[in-house]
Structure formats: C-alpha cells, structure tokens
Amino acid sequence: MNTKLRLTVMSFLQFFIWGSWLITIGAYWFQTKQWSGAQFGAIFSTMGIASIFMPSLMGIVADKWVNAEKLYGILHILGGIVLCTVPLVDNPSTMFWVMLLNMIFYMPTLALSIAVSYSILKKEGRDVLKDYPPIRVWGTIGFIVALWTVSLLHIETSSKQFYVAGGAAFLLGLYSFTLPKCPPQLGKTGSKTLVDALGLKSFTLFKSPKMATFFIFTLLLGAALQLTNAYGDTFLHDFATSPIYQGTTAVKYPAIIMSISQISETLFILAIPFFLKRFGIKQVMLFSMLAWVLRFGLFAYGDPGTGLWMIILSCIVYGMAFDFFNISGSLFVETQTEPAIRASAQGLFMMMTNGFGAVLGSSLSGIIIQKYFTYADNTKDWHGIWLTFAAYALVIAVLFFIIFKHKHTTQLTEETQPNQLLSVEQA
Numbered sequence: 001m002n003t004k005l006r007l008t009v010m011s012f013l014q015f016f017i018w019g020s021w022l023i024t025i026g027a028y029w030f031q032t033k034q035w036s037g038a039q040f041g042a043i044f045s046t047m048g049i050a051s052i053f054m055p056s057l058m059g060i061v062a063d064k065w066v067n068a069e070k071l072y073g074i075l076h077i078l079g080g081i082v083l084c085t086v087p088l089v090d091n092p093s094t095m096f097w098v099m100l101l102n103m104i105f106y107m108p109t110l111a112l113s114i115a116v117s118y119s120i121l122k123k124e125g126r127d128v129l130k131d132y133p134p135i136r137v138w139g140t141i142g143f144i145v146a147l148w149t150v151s152l153l154h155i156e157t158s159s160k161q162f163y164v165a166g167g168a169a170f171l172l173g174l175y176s177f178t179l180p181k182c183p184p185q186l187g188k189t190g191s192k193t194l195v196d197a198l199g200l201k202s203f204t205l206f207k208s209p210k211m212a213t214f215f216i217f218t219l220l221l222g223a224a225l226q227l228t229n230a231y232g233d234t235f236l237h238d239f240a241t242s243p244i245y246q247g248t249t250a251v252k253y254p255a256i257i258m259s260i261s262q263i264s265e266t267l268f269i270l271a272i273p274f275f276l277k278r279f280g281i282k283q284v285m286l287f288s289m290l291a292w293v294l295r296f297g298l299f300a301y302g303d304p305g306t307g308l309w310m311i312i313l314s315c316i317v318y319g320m321a322f323d324f325f326n327i328s329g330s331l332f333v334e335t336q337t338e339p340a341i342r343a344s345a346q347g348l349f350m351m352m353t354n355g356f357g358a359v360l361g362s363s364l365s366g367i368i369i370q371k372y373f374t375y376a377d378n379t380k381d382w383h384g385i386w387l388t389f390a391a392y393a394l395v396i397a398v399l400f401f402i403i404f405k406h407k408h409t410t411q412l413t414e415e416t417q418p419n420q421l422l423s424v425e426q427a
Contacts, residue, residue, distance in 0.1 A: 010117070058108035068119060227365055232261075292393035
C-alpha cells in the first residue's frame, strides 16, 4: 500500500468516527433517552471546551516527547474505550463528563492527523499543497459514509451508533502504529513554548480594530456552526410522530438526508477561489452569514412531505454557509498577519470558532430551546426554534455589514493557491 493510500485510509477513518454519532446523537438523546434540551446543549459544548486547550497541549507533547503517529493512535484507542461506555450511561450529568472525556481524546487528533500527513509527505519529498487535498477530501467522504451506515442500519436512535464509532476508533488507533515514524522535532525546527502553542501571542491582533471586529464576529458566527449538527437529525425524527409523514424517506433515513450537507461542502470548497477573487473576504463572509439565515429559515418551513425540497435545499446551502466562513476566514487570517505569528493566529481563529463560539452556541441554544420552545409533553416547537436561529444569523449579518471595514484586493487569492483551500480543517 503506497503512502498516499495509507494516509487516505487514515483520513477516511478519522472522520468516519465523528460522523458515526455527531449528527445522530440528538436523536438518541431526545427520542430514546428523552432528556432535556438544556442538558443536551451542554453535551455539544464539550467539543468546544476540549478545543480550547487540548490540541495545543497534545501538540507540545508531540513536539517534545512522543512520536506524532503514536500519540495519535493512543488518543484514538482511549477515545474508542470511552465511546464504548456511552451506552452504559443512564443520566445526562454523567453523559456530559463521558462525552467531555471523549472530546478531550478526539479533538487533538484533528490537528495531529494533519501533522502526521504533512510529516510523512514531506519525508517522501512530495508537494504537500498538491498531494494533501485529495487525501483530506476522503475525510469528508468518511463522514458521509458513517452517516449512511448508521442510517441504513436503523441505529440513529440507538446506542449502537457509539459501538460503530468506538470500533472505528480502535481500528484507526491500531492502524496508526503501522504508519511511518513522525518523531518529535523540537530542537530541530526551533523552540516552542506553551505561550506560543496556545496562540497567546496572537492576542496582540486585538489591538487592530479591524482584526478585533473580525474575531468577535467569528465567535458569534461560530456559535451557529453546531446548531444543525446538534438538532437537524432529531428535528427530522420528530416528524415520525405524525401519521402524515411516517414512511417518508426523510423520516426513515434522516441521516442520509443530512449527509447532503457534507456533500455540498466538497463542492463549495471548489468555488471559494472564484468568490474570493470576484467579491473579496467581506462579501464572501457576508454570503456565509446569509446562507446561515437560509439554512435555518428553510428548516423552519420545510417538512418531509411536500416541503422536502426546502430541507434538501437547506442542506445544499449549508456547504456555502460552512465553507465560506471557516475556510475563507482562515485564509483572511493568513494574509492579514505577520509570518511570525501566523500559526498562532490560526490557533486563535480556531479557538474563537470551535472553542468559545461552540461553547456559547451549544450552551445557550440548549437553555433557550428548553425554556421557550419545549412543550409540557417534551415535544418541541421546531418552527420557532429554526426561525430564532435564522433571526440570530440575520442580526449578525447586518451588524457585520455595518461594522466590519475591509477594502477588497486580490491579495488573498494571489498569495494562496486554490489547492491549499482543501487543507483547512473542517469541524
């Protein structure tokens, strides 16, 4: 098996693990366990909490003491053990701590998978910008295959989904020990302190009004990123209680319908170079915010029957909403910061979106849904929920248009090759 194929397998399994439960845990939580929305919001905040500190800390470990591929394997094996204990959990409080532990093990593997891939490709003298993107695309495909697997096995509301994820984690953990060695490089490539690794030096960017405004909006929009991951699948499952929709494709296989969102991601990534060159970062990110308005608004009025087209269109729009924010935003950071702090600036961007933003969005959405949109019989006002999310995204878009000041130039696309776009990590 050649190197590129081996790394492709790694990328596929990396996101297969996440796709096995990320979209469908809501259905398990609400349909099977029937726990509260406020507590569920806390569950999704675990990935944000873990993202704030674990990737940086594990990066230091890989830089100083342990081969990256071995640390990567150990984390996946530990995560697999935790995932297999999830079906034993019988209360939401314990579930929070179990999922937090799972995220502590999983979230650093996202960065380590890139580090391992880059290290191996460079050792073989390959062009990372050319060879890595086709490898990374298989991660999204792995996520989609996981969704289809869970859906076709009819375990979206079952604890068995965690066994699927745990089995894949064990497989990837063991597989990673067969990969080429990626030894610690500290001392060869320069020193790396805890302050550097955590991206603390990049906080000087807040002295610039433009960058401060940008990072504040990334936090606010980052709060919206996980909402459909958290609630989209269980939203479709709730239609099963109505005789009108029982037996429809969207109700029987909601995870497959939701996977259209990931398929759309792969297509919109290819459109980013054109949009950045033609419209500039401010308009591209504004397109993303308006796409979030459509994403939530179409869900508000869609249904598995005559309104199925709105749900499908919402999933297609998701590709623009996600890619035009996450990937374009990271490229903006790349071109607006000095080379000495570009790496830490990217860490700050991820900290604001997948860290603080995810915690804010997950926690507040759960509390709001439970307090204002959950009926006495524990059913939910999904129309009101999605419209509230849409209104939130619209307010952010209007404020961003008014407050964020940036003059468009072609610098962004000239300095960054189109192939580089696919190497940016997706949440």
